[in-house]
Amino acid sequence: xxxxxxxxxxxxxxxxxISILNCDYTNSMFDYFLWYKKYPAEGPTFLISISxxxxxxxxGRFTVFLNxxxxxxxxxIVPSQPGDSAVYFCAASENSGNTPLVFGKGTRLSVIx
Amino acid sequence: DTGVSQNPRHKITKRGQNVTxxxxxxxxxxxxxxxxxxxxxxxxxxxxxxxEAQLEKSxxxxxxxxxxxxxxxxxxxxxxxxxxxxxxxYLCASxxxxxxxxxxxxxxxxxxxxx
Numbered sequence: 071x072x073x074x075x076x077x078x079x080x081x082x083x084x085x086x087x088i089s090i091l092n093c094d095y096t097n098s099m100f101d102y103f104l105w106y107k108k109y110p111a112e113g114p115t116f117l118i119s120i121s122x123x124x125x126x127x128x129x130g131r132f133t134v135f136l137n138x139x140x141x142x143x144x145x146x147i148v149p150s151q152p153g154d155s156a157v158y159f160c161a162a163s164e165n166s167g168n169t170p171l172v173f174g175k176g177t178r179l180s181v182i183x
Numbered sequence: 184d185t186g187v188s189q190n191p192r193h194k195i196t197k198r199g200q201n202v203t204x205x206x207x208x209x210x211x212x213x214x215x216x217x218x219x220x221x222x223x224x225x226x227x228x229x230x231x232x233x234x235e236a237q238l239e240k241s242x243x244x245x246x247x248x249x250x251x252x253x254x255x256x257x258x259x260x261x262x263x264x265x266x267x268x269x270x271x272x273y274l275c276a277s278x279x280x281x282x283x284x285x286x287x288x289x290x291x292x293x294x295x296x297x298x
Contacts, residue, residue, distance in 0.1 A: 074225075104286065113187070113274055113289035114226065159225050167278075167285035170216060170239065173225030 073097045074162050076174035085183045089147040093160030093174055096141065100162040104171070105134060105145045108157045117158075118145070121166065150181045185209075187290035189275050195296045196265055203261045204293045208277030215258050216287060217250055218274040219243070226274055232258060233280065265297045 075094045083089045091105075101122040106114035120127040120134045120143070127134050133146045147154055157178050161171040188207045196202050208215050214233050218226035229248070230240045234255035244250075247265075252258040262269055272294050276287040 102285075106289070111291075111294070113189075113276075113291045116286055116288055119286055161225075163285075167287075168280060170228035170231055170241075171218075171226070171276075171287060173227070175223065175225050 071096070072174075073100075073172050074160055074174040076158075076160055076177050078177050079175070080178040080180070082180045082182060083150045085152060085181055086149045089145075089150045089154065089179055089181070091145045091147075091158050091160075091177050091179065093143045093145075094141055095143075095162050097162070097164075097172070098141070099164045100172075101165070102163050102167040103134070103136060103143050104161045104163075104167075105132075106159045106161060107154075108159060108176070114159055119167075147179075150179075152181050152183050155179055155181050187275055187277050187288055189273075189290040189293050191293060192291060193294045193296075195298065197298050198267060199264055201261065201263045202265060202295065203259055204273055204275075204295075205257060205259050206275030206277075206290060207257045208275070209279075209288060212277035212279050212288075213255070214278045214280050214285065214287075215252055216276040216278075217258070217260050218276065220272040220274060220292070221270075229260075262295075265295075267297045270295055270297045 104119040105117040108114045157176045160174040216231040217229040220226045232252040272292045276289045278287045
């Protein structure tokens with residue numbers, strides 16, 4: 071059973087608009103969540119993370135929101151740029167990140183100029 | 184800091200052969216993880232080390248897989264008697280365990296193709 075789910079395999083957004091990528095999880099023991107970006111033939115690149123003691127974390131154009139009661143998190147990218155086109159993975163772990171990551175299947179974001 | 188490096192980047196082998204991959208973590212990172220990624224899936228955990236101690240192995244890691252981190256620095260992942268189902272991207276990540284949060288940084292991966 072998938073503990074981390076990204077239900078949208080793909081998303082297309084116009085340049086300059088907001089991209090919203092969603093992620094749901096089932097394991098209530100998860101307390102640390104991360105987003106990674108992956109280009110073809112490269113390893114995942116860390117983008118942003120959030121601890122379960124927060125409900126929002128912001129870093130430049132990237133903001134992650136966490137709704138613990140709904141077991142849902144989202145990544146907002148504003149404004150979207152063509153270079154943001156990649157596969158985005160949501161990941162989660164227990165014990166403040168001190169356990170192996172559990173990943174979703176990813177969402178492919180295409181930003182159209 | 185040069186980041187996590189992995190060698191080789193690509194490996195093509197015939198079924199039944201043994202292969203070994205190497206991972207060099209970020210300096211001073213005491214944790215090292217191995218993941219495997221197949222097409223259309225997210226990375227799946229295989230095993231991880233804290234310094235030289237192997238702390239956990241996934242049930243995905245069959246007896247044909249072995250990993251070591253002999254001096255707590257670089258790590259090797261060996262696959263014996265490779266099968267076509269072993270074809271995947273093998274990813275290594277490292278992190279520094281502290282009292283707060285533990286962010287893992289990934290290398291570029293080794294793409295294995297078993298013919």
